[in-house]
Amino acid sequence: MSPTLNQMREAQTALDAPLFSGLPGDIEVSFEFFPPKNEAMGKTLKESVATLAPLGPRFVSVTYGAGGSTRERTHEQVVWINNEVGIPAAAHLTCVDATREEVNEVARHYWESGIRHIVALRGDAPDGAYKPHPGGYANAVELIAGLKEVADFEISVAAYPEVHPDSPDRQADLDNLKAKFDAGATRAITQFFFQPDCFFQFRDEALARGINAEIVPGIMPVMSFAAVQRMSGLCGTAIPDWMAGLFDGLDERPQARQLVSATISAEMCRRLYAGGVRNFHFYTLNRAELSYAICHMLGRRPVGESS
Helix, strand or coil: CCCCHHHHHHHHHHHCCCCCCCCCCCCEEEEEECCCCCHHHHHHHHHHHHHHHHHCCCEEEECCCHHHCCHHHHHHHHHHHHHHHCCCEEEEEECCCCCHHHHHHHHHHHHHCCCCEEEEECCCCCCCCCCCCCCCCCCHHHHHHHHHHHCCCEEEEEECCCCCCCCCCHHHHHHHHHHHHHHCCCEEEECCCCCHHHHHHHHHHHHHCCCCCEEECEECCCCCHHHHHHHHHHHCCCCCHHHHHHHCCCCCCHHHHHHHHHHHHHHHHHHHHHCCCCEEEEECCCCHHHHHHHHHHCCCCCCCCCC
């Protein structure tokens, strides 16, 4: 009896070299953190930064709560990472619930504190229904232009491979992304996704639209499958059917869940690498080990060590 197609694929898989063998470690990485709410969370953040710093990230970013609710804590962590730890740090900044002058004042304060990189976002209101402040920036495009008038910031922006929930369609979303670059953005970092083809298609469509700037895939290692389901529902990220099966039964087994999560994310990154991607941005959720493991599998070693 002749082997089936699936049997032939399995046979080829059995003979293939390990997926991560021979990688030269020629990737660049960056990491996102969020400002801690209490002393215990602050300790976790410091430990995470200390774990990932040896990998030599080109920058790390610190998020900004809805409605500017973490403004002071964001500033404190960004300045600490940039000026004391010595990693280039980027501060998230949004348009929500602030006048233009208030936002500009925050940006000036960052510049005076040595921060040269802003992640410029429209942002989301605390109640989830975004409305421009009467005296504020209406959107990310206006915010970017305003920041460039304050100082010559490096500016990262958001991109949505599966379309922003507020966009009428993909073309409008790409038009908005191009407008961000036209306003002065340096690079785009994507919302998290779980299938490489999603990123490749988006990258090709952006290029066809005339967007030649850097687009970095945002990688979200799964800490909790239930939490990822909630976040995906809010931002429009599709979860492949097979993922639920892989995480089934692991709710009470966090160590096993971490192993599964690292394997899934590392395989996706390896496929992105095969498609020419060399820069990756990890949403760490202030937990370093998953991101560190994935970087290690991709050949990224502490600075000074060979892969």
